[in-house]
Amino acid sequence: CKAVGMGPTPLLGAARFLTAVDSSKLTMTELISGSGVRPSLLTFWREWLAPHVETIAASQTKVVGITIGYVAQLLPAILLAQGLREHMTSPPALLAGGPYCTFMTVSGVDLSPLFEVFDGLGVGPGEDVIVAASRALGDAPADGSQDAMEVALPTDVPGLWVRDQPRTGLGRPAPLGPDFSSFPLDEYFSASEPMFPLEASRGCWARCRYCNAMSLSRGYRVKPLEQVVEEVAEVQTRYPGAAITFVDAVIAPKRAVALAEALAALAAERGHRIPWRCCIRPDARLDAEQCK
Numbered sequence: 001c002k003a004v005g006m007g008p009t010p011l012l013g014a015a016r017f018l019t020a021v022d023s024s025k026l027t028m029t030e031l032i033s034g035s036g037v038r039p040s041l042l043t044f045w046r047e048w049l050a051p052h053v054e055t056i057a058a059s060q061t062k063v064v065g066i067t068i069g070y071v072a073q074l075l076p077a078i079l080l081a082q083g084l085r086e087h088m089t090s091p092p093a094l095l096a097g098g099p100y101c102t103f104m105t106v107s108g109v110d111l112s113p114l115f116e117v118f119d120g121l122g123v124g125p126g127e128d129v130i131v132a133a134s135r136a137l138g139d140a141p142a143d144g145s146q147d148a149m150e151v152a153l154p155t156d157v158p159g160l161w162v163r164d165q166p167r168t169g170l171g172r173p174a175p176l177g178p179d180f181s182s183f184p185l186d187e188y189f190s191a192s193e194p195m196f197p198l199e200a201s202r203g204c205w206a207r208c209r210y211c212n213a214m215s216l217s218r219g220y221r222v223k224p225l226e227q228v229v230e231e232v233a234e235v236q237t238r239y240p241g242a243a244i245t246f247v248d249a250v251i252a253p254k255r256a257v258a259l260a261e262a263l264a265a266l267a268a269e270r271g272h273r274i275p276w277r278c279c280i281r282p283d284a285r286l287d288a289e290q291c292k
Contacts, residue, residue, distance in 0.1 A: 016072050019045075023075055027113070042079070049076065050083070063137055066080060066096050066097075068096055068100040070099065073100065074100065093119045093153060094119050095118060095120045096114060096121055096122065101123055102124050102170075119162070123160075125159060133160065194243070195244065196245070197246075198244055199248060200225075200228045202248070203249065204250055206281070232266060233266060233270075246279075251279065253286065
């Protein structure tokens with residue numbers, strides 16, 4: 001797997017805004033056909049995506065996974081997939097997933113029109129989906145002599161919805177331990193220093209009646225605190241002082257305090273600061289000393 005970074009342009013913010021406006025008014029079928037979309041938007045996105053299409057095509061990858069975080073990303077994702085199909089004689093398996101696909105599916109919205117563009121949809125956590133698809137297609141030759149889709153995507157992987165097949169249930173994988181050994185810091189796009197994403201828990205510990213997080217995250221799972229500290233220590237060994245961002249939806253208050261104390265001890269042991277951040281409820285009843 002190789003992440004292809006897509007940096008900003010001065011017009012990107014405006015394009016995203018107008019894309020969100022158009023996408024909220026149009027059906028998926030209209031977005032796929034381009035009917036009803038401002039011609040200037042179609043031109044912008046196709047030109048902006050063109051070099052990235054060439055980069056992905058040159059890599060001869062067998063699986064391309066596109067995360068759609070919110071409705072404004074739907075049109076660019078569709079155009080990226082269409083561009084790959086037009087540009088490559090033997091296109092890879094194209095998968096779409098992410099929060100948008102998960103939320104729409106859980107909310108009862110029909111996503112099947114997207115199969116006109118994508119070979120599979122990831123619903124819920126995506127790491128098992130990508131791994132299963134990659135392994136299934138791993139035997140296809142990389143020289144283009146065999147279309148990747150001649151090797152069928154697996155139909156029994158939780159969260160992987162394959163074209164012309166019934167939708168599978170959502171997966172419930174545990175939080176992962178990442179491998180940053182090949183992390184390309186020179187390609188990291190950030191307004192500040194690189195931040196290493198770690199996951200101490202998955203899902204949400206609260207059960208607020210008005211929130212749909214429980215249906216989306218499939219419950220609450222945590223890593224042992226010792227494992228979390230070990231992962232932070234591994235990052236600090238490679239990149240002393242590197243900033244850590246915990247990507248958990250929200251960390252339980254008592255666990256956040258315990259994590260803070262453990263990381264403070266690790267920083268003292270290493271002899272340098274370990275900047276980190278996480279999300280925690282504002283009504284967690286932490287005192288001033290705990291916040292400090």
